[in-house]
Amino acid sequence: MMRLGQVLRSRALRQIRCLSGGKSHGDVLPQSCDVLIIGGGGMGASSAFWLKSRTQQLGRKLNVLVVERDAGYTSASTVLSVGGVRQQFSLAENIEMSLFGYNFVVNGQKHLGDVDLCYQPNGYLILASAKGAHVLAQNSKLQNELGARNELLGPEALRRRFPWLSTEDIELGCHGIDKEGWFDPWALLMGYKKKARALGAHFSNGEVVGFEWNASGALSAAVVDVGDGVQRPVKFDTCVLAAGPHSGQVARLANIGDPEATTSSLRVALPVEPRKRYVYVFSTQGRNCPGVATPLTVDPDGTYFRRDGLCGNFLCGRSPSDEEEPECDTLDVDHGYFETDVWPTLANRVPAFESVKIQSSWAGYYDHNTFDANGIIGRHPHYSNLFIAAGFSGHGIQQTPAVGRAISELILDGKFSTIDLSRLGFERLVNKQPMFEVNIV
Known part of the structure; x- marks a missing residue:
């Protein structure tokens, strides 16, 4: 049962963010990184947490940078959700991701340290x-x-x-x-962020407004506006697109969805847009x-x-x-x-x-996927160094533990190592094979 003090504390955190105008001090934007994560909400922060946790376990080094446009998370989908976790889905992938999400939430301190997720x-x-x-x-x-x-x-x-x-x-x-039950999404997000930072990840404030390509046509840098009137390129080896409801807009900056593109996979847009609830x-x-x-x-x-x-x-x-x-x-x-x-x-x-x-x-x-209202998870078929985690259409918060882990597996292992999420990849958009879910809430 959630204690009254926990409820009041959670609401007080939100009030503090609003009273402060949503200001948040981020890290100085670096010129380069190994992995750039666009979006610091649940999916992006979870991806950073898993990448840093797993590289530490493997004895490897990885420079991870998260760029978030909404510094105070005042309009972020993660913290404005009702924080539910359930397994009542019709697709095996969603059931398995949410089962892992439940296990992660009830063992939050084991994974994230001193955090109370207020699980009910x-x-x-x-x-x-x-x-x-x-x-x-x-x-x-x-x-x-x-x-x-x-x-x-x-x-x-x-x-x-x-x-x-x-x-x-x-x-x-x-x-x-x-x-099944519910928890505090703000506490989960801050838990991801605090732990990822403790492991060496960097979180910077800014908005991605463009991309750069190398001579072979691969994505090589993101152009970031940090709000001072200057746009700065950040070079990367790998990019994760986890910008929530803005993911479709960011994808267009990389020419994803260009009807005149030379490859069929680039002509297919990332069908993710905001829906107000x-x-x-x-x-x-x-x-x-x-x-x-x-x-x-x-x-x-x-x-x-x-x-x-x-x-x-x-x-x-x-x-x-x-x-x-x-x-x-x-x-x-x-x-x-x-x-x-x-x-x-x-x-x-x-x-x-x-x-x-x-x-x-x-x-x-909601980061609504207009194609089939389900998450899009995996490597883009044209850009081998671009990974997508977007379009969860209202049930993403409970799946952030599993999706962040899956993104880390694709980047570090080259494949899904735990839950096979291949059917939720971008290829289903190219092949026009929707994965419809029944009983979406």
Whole structure:
């Protein structure tokens, strides 16, 4: 159970960042490095951590530089997520990555040292109508075969287990009874960064605004604007693109997606763009209210909620349809969306939520993969020294441990050594072979 002090401390950290204007002192930008990581959020910081950890174990030296455009992480997807970890996916790769993510989070101090990730092991409860029950059952079978622990519950069993729940139109529920819950994303990010720095990685503030190529056409340097009006090239041997929702934009700077390119793989764009998502925190005076150990509950229409700390608050949200996608120019919150698209489902599913009061809210960006809403992990087929970790479409935070490790394996070992993530490579975009996930939240 998350202690009240931990909740307050986590929120205080966010308030401090906002009050300070998001300022953060980074390392001086060097002229060169062995590995340049573009993006210092969860994926980039995890990649730096794993690269430095593994090279230390191997007795090797590797100069790793992380460049982050948002110095205070005020709009970073990592710290604005709800920090869930679950295995309730339909693709084996996502299940295995999230299983490793769970193990990493619950053993955070073993990996990262003095860090408290505030893990709450309350699980997920994904509900399905008659239309989706068969798929939910199939997914549960695969998840448990791979090491997850969840149970299938019919309407009567759901009412007994969760007396606050209305099972109208519900045929089946999948309840995670172990290895699922949520944690503090900010603490995880700072844990990666602190440990990677202790191992010798450098973190600099700046925005990549271009690339340079060598005589053979390979990427050789990134052009970085550190905000002083001067653009500086940083030479590298290897580059990792982990810029979250901005990854597609950065890829275009490397001519990825150029329709006039001479090779087919360069003509294919990295289909990653920002998508704004709202999170609302509410309270209720309703009777028969969900208790402290309530799982993160997902309605068949995608609306979700969970408890937020010990003070009786809940947080919730729902991804809009493609036709309803909000503009991404700002992180302003549309409270009307709660009234029209979120609250009606909450009130129908949990009678105690018929009368609620919004306490706070925020918005964050998904690094949305418009091709198949799944992560793109691996070496670019044209640039042999460019590796991509982007497009996780909302479930990336729980997979940062596994993806960072996978990137380190590709760079140091030349192959995936633990979880085979080959099917999630850029080649599937070139070959037009999407890897669709069912039950994305």
